[in-house]
Amino acid sequence: MTLAPGYRLHTVAPSVEDYCALRLESGLSPKTAEQGEAAIAGSWAIRSVTAPDGNTVAMGRIVGDGGWYFLIADMATLPAHQGQGIGSAILDALLDEIRDRVPAGAYVTLTADPPGRRLYESRGFEDVAPGRTGMHLVLR
Numbered sequence: 383m384t385l386a387p388g389y390r391l392h393t394v395a396p397s398v399e400d401y402c403a404l405r406l407e408s409g410l411s412p413k414t415a416e417q418g419e420a421a422i423a424g425s426w427a428i429r430s431v432t433a434p435d436g437n438t439v440a441m442g443r444i445v446g447d448g449g450w451y452f453l454i455a456d457m458a459t460l461p462a463h464q465g466q467g468i469g470s471a472i473l474d475a476l477l478d479e480i481r482d483r484v485p486a487g488a489y490v491t492l493t494a495d496p497p498g499r500r501l502y503e504s505r506g507f508e509d510v511a512p513g514r515t516g517m518h519l520v521l522r
């Protein structure tokens with residue numbers, strides 16, 4: 383997917399401030415700077431996109447073991463920049479990096495919020511098998 387003129391896809395992480403702002407402003411749950419810093423440092427791969435004015439307007443990252451298990455996380459595009467193919471470009475770049483760096487057979491998982499569902503389905507993601515559901519635990 384080609385980005386609109388002036389938009390640039392980067393293999394570097396957003397700043398911690400931009401990470402927190404992107405989550406918040408795109409409607410994801412807020413995270414502290416401490417959480418953001420560790421999230422960025424612990425990512426297996428990450429992408430950010432800057433707009434023509436140089437501001438960071440989107441991101442996406444992979445938490446992975448480098449062998450076969452990969453979790454797509456923090457897919458976020460600022461509302462004013464959505465619907466221009468930025469999220470698609472980030473997802474494609476992240477999936478290409480898995481294809482390039484690990485043996486075939488990688489398991490790529492994510493939790494699809496409604497805004498991202500169509501994007502993920504267009505790239506081949508499917509619901510987990512009938513009878514299996516995603517589960518989570520948030521430690522207080």
Ligand SMILES: CC(C)(COP(=O)(O)OP(=O)(O)OC[C@H]1O[C@@H](n2cnc3c(N)ncnc32)[C@H](O)[C@@H]1OP(=O)(O)O)[C@@H](O)C(=O)NCCC(=O)NCCS
Nearest residue numbers: 408457458459464465466467468469470495497498500501
């Ligand atoms: C999901 C998200 C990252 C997609 O980013 P994006 O830059 O808008 O992505 P794209 O422009 O490549 O669009 C991908 C799909 O998202 C949908 N979409 C994007 N922007 C939209 C908008 N403003 N209104 C409705 N649908 C939209 C479209 O279905 C689009 O598919 P299409 O091109 O086949 O119509 C973005 O919508 C977002 O940040 N949402 C809020 C945060 C969130 O929920 N993130 C986690 C998702 S699991």
